[in-house]
Amino acid sequence: MSETQQPITILGAGILGLWQALRLARAGFEVRLLEASKEPFAASASRYAGAMLAPDCEGEAAPEIVRRYGHEGLRLWRQEYPSLVNAGTLVVAAARDRSELSRFARLTSGHRMLDADGLAALESELGGRFPSGLFFENEAHMETLAAMRFLLDAARAAGADIQLARFGDGDGAADEDGGRIVVDCRGLAARDRLDDLRAVRGERIVVRARDVDLARPVRLLHPRHPLYVVPWPDHVFMIGATVIESEDDGPATVRSALELMGVAYALHPGFGEAEILEFGAGLRPAYPDNVPRVRIERGGRVIRVNGAYRHGFLLAPVLADVVLGAMSNVAYAHPLLERADA
Ligand SMILES: Cc1cc2nc3c(=O)[nH]c(=O)nc-3n(C[C@H](O)[C@H](O)[C@H](O)COP(=O)(O)OP(=O)(O)OC[C@H]3O[C@@H](n4cnc5c(N)ncnc54)[C@H](O)[C@@H]3O)c2cc1C
Structure with missing residues (x-):
């Protein structure tokens, strides 16, 4: 000093x-x-937290300043943390929700559209399940x-x-x-x-799914129940979804559990056999x-x-x-x- x-x-x-x-x-x-x-x-x-570093995907709803400095955050993490996984983010939607994918593409940047073959080449286990996807190559997770x-x-x-x-x-x-x-x-x-700080609740489940192999976070768009899955080592996955304006820091509700697990199962049936490791809710501090x-x-x-x-x-x-x-x-x-x- x-x-x-x-x-x-x-x-x-x-x-x-x-x-x-x-x-x-x-x-x-x-x-x-x-x-x-x-x-x-x-x-x-x-x-x-899901600990995704996803400045481009977050551009869907976040102010421009978050996207701009998010890229700087990504750069600083890359300098510091050798175990950062630089595999990008994949965003998919069921065929009936294709308009959700177009909307997401319009609101964000830094992505390329993949057809079913391109998607299968990137995440083989999702091949055949979705007609198209958006790949945000320059994102990371941990x-x-x-x-x-x-x-x-x-x-x-x-x-x-x-x-x-x-x-x-x-x-x-x-x-x-x-x-x-x-x-x-x-x-x-x-x-x-x-006094202008508030709590925004987020619920998430951590599972071990031995039948699921994903290399990168996958966001599944849905008009009511969008969801993301983050892969951690040893077939452990963090599944999260909800942004709830609530100060309640109690345990996750049955409704959220059903929604999260139901949509995860729709993304990949291998989640049906997953072991539940942890279920919880955190409160995000927000202005x-x-x-x-x-x-x-x-x-x-x-x-x-x-x-x-x-x-x-x-x-x-x-x-x-x-x-x-x-x-x-x-x-x-x-x-x-x-x-x-x-
Ligand atoms: C479900 C969920 C998913 C998320 N996913 C992502 C994501 O993918 N990417 C991303 O960037 N962000 C994500 N977030 C957001 C991120 O988790 C929060 O923005 C972040 O955790 C806020 O960190 P913090 O250090 O401000 O607060 P906290 O992590 O709450 O840390 C505050 C610390 O202060 C300590 N403390 C309190 N009072 C005192 C005291 N008097 N003296 C000393 N210590 C004290 C507490 O014990 C605590 O450890 C997610 C959040 C949730 C809930």
Whole structure:
């Protein structure tokens, strides 16, 4: 740490806090990362993520700024994480839902249309099931918890002091040393300071399906029940779908379970024999426009990084670079940066 660099306390070891810890420690700051839960990731929204880096597909519904900086996020992950799977994303729809595929193609970019043969060449087990598909070649995915463990270890190796079972105060007041800059990455817990933050529930199921082989995430379009399947090692798949405007963090409902499993079975009958490993629901922290922000408060003493919505994995490295930029230069400006007391 240089003489002018102030020590930093990061609150929360979700995907945003992990990237902050890694980037800031590597840049030479003295970094302490406090995580409230005893087990790493146990209480995070991040553990529920599909961890797809899909800036082009997300362009269907996300604002342009997410797509633009999503490409930067993808580049930064590629530099950092050797186990990232760079196999793209496949988007399909049943013959009767062909208009859904055309709509998706119109709203997005970075794809090419595949006919049935092209689709079979890419994912042989889907051959013959769908008449066409969209291939987004420049996208990636990862196994969620493996990637988070990697980042935690990398942050520690870069010198970050990681303390579990430690609650930090959103203003840094409880920080015994005082005088440290607080980077607040508490996710939804930061609603005590961010009153425009809301929860958006997402339900997902993790299964082991020995009869299913997919190399890349597949999104199945459907007018009512769109779904995505993310392949992890050892025939484990994460199946997710729902975006629900709800603060309820209770278990997944029977209705969602039926929908998810029914549509997964329609995608590939091999899911009929799958073992269910985990069923759960996570709450995504989101601002009203669903765009994440770095907010600088109290003349730079407190920096809140939040609102990642569906794009926490995609944008975490970009948000870490924004914080680093703001720490290094008081005049630094970025579209994802707000100075609350400017
Ligand atoms: C079903 C689902 C699928 C998703 N799929 C994707 C995807 O494919 N791609 C993508 O980019 N994003 C995806 N997301 C979104 C992504 O998961 C979120 O944007 C991201 O997890 C938000 O991360 P975070 O670090 O802000 O919050 P969190 O992960 O919730 O982390 C906050 C951490 O702060 C800790 N904490 C709370 N209070 C304190 C305190 N006082 N002191 C210290 N620590 C504290 C918590 O214990 C927690 O570990 C998905 C989300 C869901 C639910």
